[in-house]
Amino acid sequence: MAEREKRMVRIRTAVLLFLVLMTGAGCTPMDDLIVAVFGRSMRDQPAIQTHQDPRLPAEGSVSFASGNFPAQPGEIAAGQPEGVTPPPPITPIQLLQEDPIAVDLENPVPADAASLERGGEMYARSCAPCHGDAGAGDGPVTAAGVMSFTIVEGPALERSDGYLYSIIRIGRGTMPAYGHQITHFDRWHIVNYVRQLQGQLPDGQADDTNDSGQED
């Protein structure tokens, strides 16, 4: 009996010692060896450790969420410009109900050549995959079964500039929201470009009026 107990104690001690070596000190000699051979080990890396303060953003960097409202068309988001009020937040339900805070927004960007160029660039990047280059709802992803929608016929012709601006901002149904990616003035440039696709810009289009050519 006593002999067997002693053997059990020895086995338990050995197992415990093995576990301690494996877990506690297990990796360090291996790391040391790797450092000796390669100069550094996998543990030597810039990942933020538990409870360590995060690294500060580089100097001069601008938060992507700094108002999402660039000072001027074509500028990067640099916080809230003085004297211009951003449009109020809006939900998809409000847009569906054609809430005036969305549909009555006034387009502050004249549909001039620069705006149409920028709008075209942004449209090609974010909208054409679904709506197609000409807005007919036949973009390349529709071949893979993604739903699309013509925006150059039907209801889209009757929508106000504010409605188009808002749908870009918050999306609708399977159309994604772009509020976090497409900034305030870029949304208006896209609206101007869509008006051009719809043939709704005034004749000779790229003039400097603020009128997007939409009839009430």
Ligand code: HEC
């Ligand atoms: C992933 C595909 C997809 C992308 C990308 C996309 N849309 Fe849409 N869009 C849709 C779908 C689908 C609808 C119909 C939404 C619904 O009612 O379910 C729609 C609806 C619209 C409408 C409303 C038409 C109407 O008559 O009410 C407009 C305007 C529009 N999109 C413009 C844009 C613009 C501008 C962009 C680029 C910023 C864009 N869409 C990007 C899929 C997309």
